[in-house]
Amino acid sequence: PDNGQWLADVHTGTRSPFGMQRRGRVEQIALALRNPPGPAKVRFHARSDRDQGLAGYEVFRMAADGSSELIGVTDRQGVISVPPADTGAVSMILLRSDGLLLAKLPVTSSSGDLLEIPVADSVARLRAQSEAQVVREQLVDVVARRSIMMARVKAMLEKGRLDDAKKLMFELDSLPTSSVFGRSIELAAKKIPPSKDPTVQRSVDKMFSTTRELLGKFLDRRPIIDLQSQVNAAPTKAAAADAGT
Structure with missing residues (x-):
């Protein structure tokens, strides 16, 4: 802690994760979770149909310098195993198909339960x-x-x-x-x-x-x-x- 406050890096797939305007008495808090090193299971599915997994889609890990490396492709159910990052507990992953970026989101190592990610039906x-x-x-x-x-x-x-x-x-x-x-x-x-x-x-x-x-x-x-x-x-x-x- 620093003067009663914690410093943290924000990993997000949105441009403004924290709203600039606050309404009423709103206090922003954070919940600390421990994630042991290990792969995370992520499943991508169509937003309009949860049962429609996005199979055969490319998944990349984004590096700090903006470059990306291919992790693999989703299986028949739209699931992929994301190995832990070497630089920290959080990986920023990208979902692409035919060069088109469909989703960008942070994934923690060894997330436990299967992460269900709805994606705009492409x-x-x-x-x-x-x-x-x-x-x-x-x-x-x-x-x-x-x-x-x-x-x-x-x-x-x-x-x-x-x-x-x-x-x-x-x-x-x-x-x-x-x-x-x-x-x-x-x-x-x-x-x-x-x-x-x-x-x-x-x-x-x-x-x-x-x-x-x-x-x-x-x-x-x-x-x-x-x-x-x-x-x-x-x-x-x-x-x-x-x-x-």
């Missing part, structure tokens, strides 16, 4: 992530092809290959547009069943809304319209050049 979120990723990969492919084709059209115009430029512009106009991708996103969103967890549903909606925002950013039609105008104006410029000679 099934819908992971399916949404997969569907959105497919659309984004297709978008990247189209954007790359469009950039290459536009550069080729400009090069053809500089060399006077007007017929080739027109043919390539036709292929360029045939690439999927933002409206086509928009319909793909809507179809992908309909494949995901609504989640009973409001937090998960907001996350799912945000994934698709973010993907929609990419369409306007990378599939803007104005550069293609401007390039088409250059192709249309090329015969006039060529005729004017011939007349000048």
